[in-house]
Amino acid sequence: MSLSRMRAMARKEWVQIRRDRLSLAMAFALPAMLLVIYAYAITFDVDNIRTVVYDRDGSVMSRDLIARFAESKYFSIVASIDSYGEIDRYLDSGRATVALTIPIDFSKNLHTGRSSTIEVIIDGSESNTATIAEGYIAGIADAFNRSGSSGSVRPIIDLRNRVWYNPELKSRNFLIPGLIAIIMSVIISLLISLAIAREWDRGTMEQLISTPVKPIEIVTGKLIPYFVVGFADTVMSVLIATLVLGVPLRGSVLFLLAVSAIFLFGGLCFGLLISITTASQLTASQVAMLTSFLPSFLLSGFVFTISNMPTVLQGITYLVPARYFVSVLKGVFLKAVGFNVLVLEVFFLSLYGLAVFLLAVKKLRKRIE
Amino acid sequence: MFERIWNLAVKEFIETFRLRRRVFFIFVAPVIQLFMFGYVATMDVNNVSVAWLDYDKSQESREFARRLEASGYFTIKARPGSSKEIASLVDRGEVLMAIEVDRRFSKNIKKGEPAQLQVIVDGTDSNTALIAMNYVVEITAKYSADKGARIGVRQDKADFRQRIWYNPDLRSRNYFLPGVIALIVMLTCLMLTSMAVVRERETGTMEQLMVTPIRPLELMLGKTMTPALVGFIDMLMVTIAGVLWFHVPIKGALSFLFLSTGVYLLSVLGIGLFLSTMSKTQQQAMMASFFFFQPAILLSGFATPIESMPLFFQYITYVSPLRYFLVIVRGIFLKGVGFEVLWPQVLSLFVLGVAIFLLSALRFKKRLE
Numbered sequence: 001m002s003l004s005r006m007r008a009m010a011r012k013e014w015v016q017i018r019r020d021r022l023s024l025a026m027a028f029a030l031p032a033m034l035l036v037i038y039a040y041a042i043t044f045d046v047d048n049i050r051t052v053v054y055d056r057d058g059s060v061m062s063r064d065l066i067a068r069f070a071e072s073k074y075f076s077i078v079a080s081i082d083s084y085g086e087i088d089r090y091l092d093s094g095r096a097t098v099a100l101t102i103p104i105d106f107s108k109n110l111h112t113g114r115s116s117t118i119e120v121i122i123d124g125s126e127s128n129t130a131t132i133a134e135g136y137i138a139g140i141a142d143a144f145n146r147s148g149s150s151g152s153v154r155p156i157i158d159l160r161n162r163v164w165y166n167p168e169l170k171s172r173n174f175l176i177p178g179l180i181a182i183i184m185s186v187i188i189s190l191l192i193s194l195a196i197a198r199e200w201d202r203g204t205m206e207q208l209i210s211t212p213v214k215p216i217e218i219v220t221g222k223l224i225p226y227f228v229v230g231f232a233d234t235v236m237s238v239l240i241a242t243l244v245l246g247v248p249l250r251g252s253v254l255f256l257l258a259v260s261a262i263f264l265f266g267g268l269c270f271g272l273l274i275s276i277t278t279a280s281q282l283t284a285s286q287v288a289m290l291t292s293f294l295p296s297f298l299l300s301g302f303v304f305t306i307s308n309m310p311t312v313l314q315g316i317t318y319l320v321p322a323r324y325f326v327s328v329l330k331g332v333f334l335k336a337v338g339f340n341v342l343v344l345e346v347f348f349l350s351l352y353g354l355a356v357f358l359l360a361v362k363k364l365r366k367r368i369e
Numbered sequence: 370m371f372e373r374i375w376n377l378a379v380k381e382f383i384e385t386f387r388l389r390r391r392v393f394f395i396f397v398a399p400v401i402q403l404f405m406f407g408y409v410a411t412m413d414v415n416n417v418s419v420a421w422l423d424y425d426k427s428q429e430s431r432e433f434a435r436r437l438e439a440s441g442y443f444t445i446k447a448r449p450g451s452s453k454e455i456a457s458l459v460d461r462g463e464v465l466m467a468i469e470v471d472r473r474f475s476k477n478i479k480k481g482e483p484a485q486l487q488v489i490v491d492g493t494d495s496n497t498a499l500i501a502m503n504y505v506v507e508i509t510a511k512y513s514a515d516k517g518a519r520i521g522v523r524q525d526k527a528d529f530r531q532r533i534w535y536n537p538d539l540r541s542r543n544y545f546l547p548g549v550i551a552l553i554v555m556l557t558c559l560m561l562t563s564m565a566v567v568r569e570r571e572t573g574t575m576e577q578l579m580v581t582p583i584r585p586l587e588l589m590l591g592k593t594m595t596p597a598l599v600g601f602i603d604m605l606m607v608t609i610a611g612v613l614w615f616h617v618p619i620k621g622a623l624s625f626l627f628l629s630t631g632v633y634l635l636s637v638l639g640i641g642l643f644l645s646t647m648s649k650t651q652q653q654a655m656m657a658s659f660f661f662f663q664p665a666i667l668l669s670g671f672a673t674p675i676e677s678m679p680l681f682f683q684y685i686t687y688v689s690p691l692r693y694f695l696v697i698v699r700g701i702f703l704k705g706v707g708f709e710v711l712w713p714q715v716l717s718l719f720v721l722g723v724a725i726f727l728l729s730a731l732r733f734k735k736r737l738e
Contacts, residue, residue, distance in 0.1 A: 022653075030660060037664055041682040042673050044412075044496040050676070091534060093710050094696060117530055124536035125703040127544045128412040128496065129674055134531055135503025142510060160485065161502055164459060166492030174495040190656070281652050283390065289659065290398065298409045303672075305497055307416055310408050327462070334493050341461050 009221025377591030562641025620705025
């Protein structure tokens with residue numbers, strides 16, 4: 001392996017990257033755009049749940065109860081209705097998600113010390129929102145029952161909740177660290193899958209082969225410039241996440257960047273491998289999209305919890321490098337953990353990178369011969 | 370005129386299905402996506418791993434632990450001996466939640482004093498944390514009520530009976546799978562349409578087409594017929610698999626599903642044509658489709674509620690055909706409603722589709738001339 005040939009190869013690739021302005025611009029614009037959309041628009045936080053109220057009692061007490069819903073930021077009362085039939089209409093058309101029905105004898109029962117049933121109907125088609133709404137309603141119910149005229153009742157169990165790492169439960173803090181892994185795997189494999197396939201498409205591969213450059217030099221030479229672009233992308237994403245979006249970065253930045261470099265290396269080698277195998281630009285990017293975007297989006301634990309998946313799929317997640325990187329990102333950003341906790345993840349990422357690199361070199365050698 | 374469109378459509382049909390790779394892309398990729406989404410995309414929270422630290426070791430605390438596990442949401446995975454161990458368990462992500470039972474738990478319950486339970490949740494995954502916490506609150510409330518009833522302390526004044534409509538088990542699969550139809554139809558048709566036009570340009574056959582008497586509008590219609598057909602087939606495939614394999618209920622009319630898919634396709638194909646006017650190579654067309662597709666899903670209400678987005682992003686969603694189609698498919702599948710309820714969405718989709726199609730037609734014509 002000769003360093004000067006490798007450098008020449010890298011320089012040639014660098015010139016080609018710079019010439020393809022559109023792709024380069026996309027490599028930086030897309031991460032920024034995705035980060036902003038995820039940070040501002042994608043939230044699992046549920047508030048302003050549209051609620052209709054059917055108050056058949058119309059007493060001070062029922063109004064007090066309704067006010068508790070209206071005042072909490074989780075619910076917003078969109079209408080008061082006066083028949084059961086209207087509940088159907090509101091929920092069917094999706095104009096409301098929750099319907100409260102307060103019975104006619106609500107205050108009378110409460111005054112005489114009997115309990116009274118309030119009917120709550122929740123639109124379950126958005127299952128996640130419905131689950132969370134259920135919890136909020138239970139909370140309001142509890143507060144209502146503890147308060148008021150019959151004297152304060154002491155709770156039997158004093159439940160103290162503490163949330164670690166993300167005390168306000170902001171979904172931004174949950175999504176953004178993992179998103180960096182997704183963005184990187186997509187950008188990387190898209191860009192680089194074009195790198196070698198392009199040489200086949202244009203027929204310049206034959207020219208390359210006729211020079212004394214060796215497969216390992218081609219692979220490393222191609223890798224270097226994309227590595228630079230990818231690393232710049234990572235640094236930019238981390239900066240946007242922390243400085244602009246205010247996601248806390250509690251762990252060691254150095255460790256984070258080191259692991260990113262390892263992940264980047266593996267991702268790039270994988271892109272090269274696809275590119276060498278398919279030998280056509282179009283197929284290369286199609287395959288890259290199917291094998292890098294979908295698995296890293298769905299099987300990395302980025303949004304969907306791995307322990308909830310069927311066992312077979314849980315097994316498959318161990319083969320998705322993004323899985324390890326997502327745990328590292330979430331760990332470093334939110335939990336401030338470092339190498340001693342994440343040693344296995346780092347090990348697997350390194351192993352993966354090395355294996356794919358060797359495979360790429362071997363494949364290229366075979367193709368050339 | 371119809372003959373010319375028909376001839377072009379037949380040519381397109383043959384060209385599309387000649388390549389085995391493309392057939393794979395059209396029919397197998399959607400199935401893979403469907404199964405991935407069906408099994409992976411779940412926000413249901415169960416099997417939350419819990420560390421149980423019991424300083425009391427009484428009958429009462431054991432009963433609470435039993436109830437926790439019997440709920441089906443929690444599994445006690447570790448029984449640490451001290452608070453310090455809890456920290457390391459949560460740090461390493463081995464448990465999501467830790468519960469610490471106070472030394473005087475049972476004594477206080479018997480005396481009617483508040484008995485303390487300390488709950489620690491890993492908030493990294495904000496959504497799971499929130500839901501898991503709500504479950505603990507519910508279980509505690511039930512436990513309190515039972516204990517209270519036994520020792521005669523407290524009776525709830527207002528009894529909230531929560532009922533879930535449309536999706537009573539709150540299965541998130543029922544929420545996601547209908548949406549997958551919208552996703553797959555869009556992704557497949559966008560790429561097919563944009564690439565079908567660009568292919569002619571890339572291979573230089575566009576000039577040949579231009580010298581034939583075919584007019585731009587006819588060219589557009591002929592080019593979009595095959596993608597439209599594929600869109601319907603994909604829709605049908607996903608529906609059948611969703612109903613038969615994943616047991617997603619379909620309560621509404623299939624005919625209405627067909628009709629609205631048709632209206633939806635108007636927009637999708639229009640966007641595909643528009644993207645084709647911007648791209649020079651199939652490669653670029655694919656990238657452009659992908660980059661359009663990304664924010665389009667995020668800002669559609671596919672996974673997260675639109676109401677929780679900032680107002681600015683909420684306005685953007687109004688021009689997204691996905692937004693309206695998602696309401697329609699979910700309405701058909703889960704609520705069993707039809708045109709009488711969903712007409713505003715169908716109308717919006719139609720207007721949007723016509724506008725997009727006309728806009729593309731104008732641009733398309735200009736590009737040809």
